[in-house]
Amino acid sequence: MASRRWGIYPSDRVDYHARRQPGRAQVIRIPDDITVRYDQLRVALGGSHAVVIRWLMDGMAGRIDALLTARSQRVVPPDDVPMDPSGTDDPDVVPDSQDVVGQDRATGLDEDNPVDDGVESDQEAIEVDDELREVPLQEGDDEPHVPLPAEYGLWARSKIMEFCSLFRVRCPRDGCMLYCLPPIVTELLQIWQLKFQCDDGHTTIFITGEMERDRGSPYVTGQLYHAALCAGLSYTSVSSMLAAIRVHVPTEAHWYAFQSGARGRHIGWCAAVLSYWDAQKASLHAAIRESEEPLVVYVDCRWDSSRNGYHGTVPFINAADDRVIEMVTMTRVEAQSSWNIETRAVERGISSLLEKGIAISEIIHDDNRAVDSIIDRYEILNQKDLWHKCKNIIENFKILQDAKVTAADRSIVDARSRVELAVFTNDMLKQYCRSQQLPVSSTKVTLINRIAEHLGLAAEEYHTVERSRGLKYPELAAHDIAYKLKSWIYTCCRRAKTRGDSRPELLVFDIYTAAQHWAGDHSDCRILPGDRPCGRRQFGDGARFPHGGATHLAVQKFLEEHVTATKMTFYTRARENYMSETFHSVINKFATKRIHWERSHEARLACAALDWNENIRREVAAVYPRRVNNSSVRRRPANTRVLVRRTTRWKDDIRRIIFPE
Structure with missing residues (x-):
C-alpha cells in the first residue's frame, strides 16, 4: 500500500493547544513509518478511521491519564520532547496569513482580480486545489514542506464558535428550511465535529476534516463564503471582520477559487447565482406571456462610478408588480464610450424581450433624447418621468424668480x-x-x-x-410661485391620466390657466367642459400679481417657452420613475460604487435583483397612528406602516446549487 500523510487535510497535523508565538503558525510533520503503521492498523481493523481511533484510545488509557496528571502538575514527562523557547516545536514556520495577503494585494486594484497575471479564474482555482490535494509519497522521498493555509486555523474550539456565530445555517433536510440552533462542537485528534439541530429535531453533523465532494474547502467554510458574498462583502471586508474577532483570515486564493469555481470540479458561486437568476427570469417571462395586460416597464441606467463609469446597468422593472424582469449590463469597452452605455443597453434589453415573445406597450425613462429614438424605432409608447420634467421647469423658473432689478428696468x-x-x-x-x-x-x-x-x-x-x-419680479418670491407651479403641473398631469386623455393640447391649456388665476382672472373657467373642473378652488380668489403687469406677462412668456404641446406629449399619463431609483439604492448594497468588480459584478447585480423581487411586495403587518406633536417644521405622515420581515429564500436556493444535498 502506498503511504500517504496522516489525516485528510493539513489542519489534522497541527497542535492548537501548544504554546504559540503571536503572529506565527506551525507545521508538524508525521514520519513515514508512523503513517505506514497507521494504514496497516486501519486495514487490519476493518478500514474505518473511527475504529482505529477508538482502539488506540482504549489501549492507551493509562498513558493518557499519566500525561494529563503530569500536565496538571506542570511536570514535563520524560518521554515528551521539550518545546523550543520560541513557542514552536518546528523551526519551519509560516508567516501570518495577513502578511502574505498584504504582499499579494500590494499591487491589486481590483476587488475581484487582485493579481493581474492574465490567468483565467478557473485555472487559478485548479492550481489552488492541486496544492491542497493529498498526493501519495514515493519511498525514499522526503516529505515536501506544505505551508499551512491560514483558513485552517479556524478550528480551535473558541475560534470555531465565533466562526459559527457569523451566519445562520439552515437545516439541509428536504422541505425543512428551519434555522439550526448553535452547534455542539467536539474535538478528537484535531478533527472537529459540529452537530447542528433544528427545531424539528433533525440532526446534521459536519466534520472539519472532510472535503465537500472534492471542493477544496470544508462545508462550513463554504457557507461563510456564500453568506459573505450574498451580503455584498468583498474579500477585504471579510478579512477585516475576521481579523477583528481574532479569527485567522482565509487565504485570498481560496476565496476567489470558491467565487469563480474550477473547471470540471465544482461550480463557482458566480455561476450558481447567474444560473438561478436566469431560471427566475424565465418564470417571470412565462407569467407575463400568459397575462393579457399590456406590459409597462421602467428603465434607468446605473453606473458604477459617477465619473466615466466602467459598468452601466439598465434594469427593466414591470410597472404592474414592480419586479425586475430583465437586466442588461454593459462595459465602457463594449459601448465604446460611457456616454453610449445607456442607449446600447436599452436597445439590447428591448430586443432580448422581443425575442422571448414579450411585447412591450410602454416604456418610462428619464428625459434622455438618445433613448427616444430607440423607443420610436420599435414603435413603443414613450413616456418620461414627471419628476425630472418638473425639476427642469422649476430650475428655469427660479432663474426668472431670482432676477435682480437693474437701472434700465426702473427709475x-x-x-x-x-x-x-x-x-x-x-x-x-x-x-x-x-x-x-x-x-x-x-x-x-x-x-x-x-x-x-x-x-x-x-x-x-x-x-x-x-x-x-x-428683485425684478418681487411678487414671485413673495408668494412662492415656483412651488405652486410645480404643484399645478402635477395636478394637471394626474387629471389627464384620470380622464384617460392623451391630448397634449388640453394639458398645455390647463397649465396655461395658472397665470390667469394668479392674476385674478378666472374667465377661462367658463369655457371648460363639465368633466374638466377649473383650479379656481386651489388658487383662491385673491390675485398674486396685477393682471397685465410686468410679472403677469413674464410668467405667460415663460410658460409659452417651456410648456409646449410637443414637450408635454410624454407626460399625459403622469408616469414617475422612482422605482428605478429605489432599485439603484439596493444595487449599492451588493455592488458598491467606485469599486471595480471584474469577475463578480453581474453576479452581485443578480443578487440585488433577487433580493428586490422577493421583498418588493411585502404585506403590511401593522399600522401605527401619527403621534401628536406641536412641531410645525416637519409634518409627519398620518400613519406609519410596518411591513413584515424580509426573507432571503433566494440565498438558500443558491446554497443548494453550490452544496447539493
Whole structure:
C-alpha cells in the first residue's frame, strides 16, 4: 500500500493547544513509518478511521491519564520532547496569513482580480486545489514542506464558535428550511465535529476534516463564503471582520477559487447565482406571456462610478408588480464610450424581450433624447418621468424668480427700498439730487440715504432687506410661485391620466390657466367642459400679481417657452420613475460604487435583483397612528406602516446549487 500523510487535510497535523508565538503558525510533520503503521492498523481493523481511533484510545488509557496528571502538575514527562523557547516545536514556520495577503494585494486594484497575471479564474482555482490535494509519497522521498493555509486555523474550539456565530445555517433536510440552533462542537485528534439541530429535531453533523465532494474547502467554510458574498462583502471586508474577532483570515486564493469555481470540479458561486437568476427570469417571462395586460416597464441606467463609469446597468422593472424582469449590463469597452452605455443597453434589453415573445406597450425613462429614438424605432409608447420634467421647469423658473432689478428696468422714483436705489450709478443719483434740489454728496451711501428720506422709504439697514427686495419680479418670491407651479403641473398631469386623455393640447391649456388665476382672472373657467373642473378652488380668489403687469406677462412668456404641446406629449399619463431609483439604492448594497468588480459584478447585480423581487411586495403587518406633536417644521405622515420581515429564500436556493444535498 502506498503511504500517504496522516489525516485528510493539513489542519489534522497541527497542535492548537501548544504554546504559540503571536503572529506565527506551525507545521508538524508525521514520519513515514508512523503513517505506514497507521494504514496497516486501519486495514487490519476493518478500514474505518473511527475504529482505529477508538482502539488506540482504549489501549492507551493509562498513558493518557499519566500525561494529563503530569500536565496538571506542570511536570514535563520524560518521554515528551521539550518545546523550543520560541513557542514552536518546528523551526519551519509560516508567516501570518495577513502578511502574505498584504504582499499579494500590494499591487491589486481590483476587488475581484487582485493579481493581474492574465490567468483565467478557473485555472487559478485548479492550481489552488492541486496544492491542497493529498498526493501519495514515493519511498525514499522526503516529505515536501506544505505551508499551512491560514483558513485552517479556524478550528480551535473558541475560534470555531465565533466562526459559527457569523451566519445562520439552515437545516439541509428536504422541505425543512428551519434555522439550526448553535452547534455542539467536539474535538478528537484535531478533527472537529459540529452537530447542528433544528427545531424539528433533525440532526446534521459536519466534520472539519472532510472535503465537500472534492471542493477544496470544508462545508462550513463554504457557507461563510456564500453568506459573505450574498451580503455584498468583498474579500477585504471579510478579512477585516475576521481579523477583528481574532479569527485567522482565509487565504485570498481560496476565496476567489470558491467565487469563480474550477473547471470540471465544482461550480463557482458566480455561476450558481447567474444560473438561478436566469431560471427566475424565465418564470417571470412565462407569467407575463400568459397575462393579457399590456406590459409597462421602467428603465434607468446605473453606473458604477459617477465619473466615466466602467459598468452601466439598465434594469427593466414591470410597472404592474414592480419586479425586475430583465437586466442588461454593459462595459465602457463594449459601448465604446460611457456616454453610449445607456442607449446600447436599452436597445439590447428591448430586443432580448422581443425575442422571448414579450411585447412591450410602454416604456418610462428619464428625459434622455438618445433613448427616444430607440423607443420610436420599435414603435413603443414613450413616456418620461414627471419628476425630472418638473425639476427642469422649476430650475428655469427660479432663474426668472431670482432676477435682480437693474437701472434700465426702473427709475429712481419707482424705487421701493434702498437696495433698489443701490443699482443706480453715482452720476444718476447725483443728477436726481440736483433735479430735486437736494444736497449732493460724493459718497454713494449718503446719496442713497438722502433720496430714501426724500421718497419716504422706511428706515432700514443697508444690508438687511426682505427676500423680495431688489428683485425684478418681487411678487414671485413673495408668494412662492415656483412651488405652486410645480404643484399645478402635477395636478394637471394626474387629471389627464384620470380622464384617460392623451391630448397634449388640453394639458398645455390647463397649465396655461395658472397665470390667469394668479392674476385674478378666472374667465377661462367658463369655457371648460363639465368633466374638466377649473383650479379656481386651489388658487383662491385673491390675485398674486396685477393682471397685465410686468410679472403677469413674464410668467405667460415663460410658460409659452417651456410648456409646449410637443414637450408635454410624454407626460399625459403622469408616469414617475422612482422605482428605478429605489432599485439603484439596493444595487449599492451588493455592488458598491467606485469599486471595480471584474469577475463578480453581474453576479452581485443578480443578487440585488433577487433580493428586490422577493421583498418588493411585502404585506403590511401593522399600522401605527401619527403621534401628536406641536412641531410645525416637519409634518409627519398620518400613519406609519410596518411591513413584515424580509426573507432571503433566494440565498438558500443558491446554497443548494453550490452544496447539493
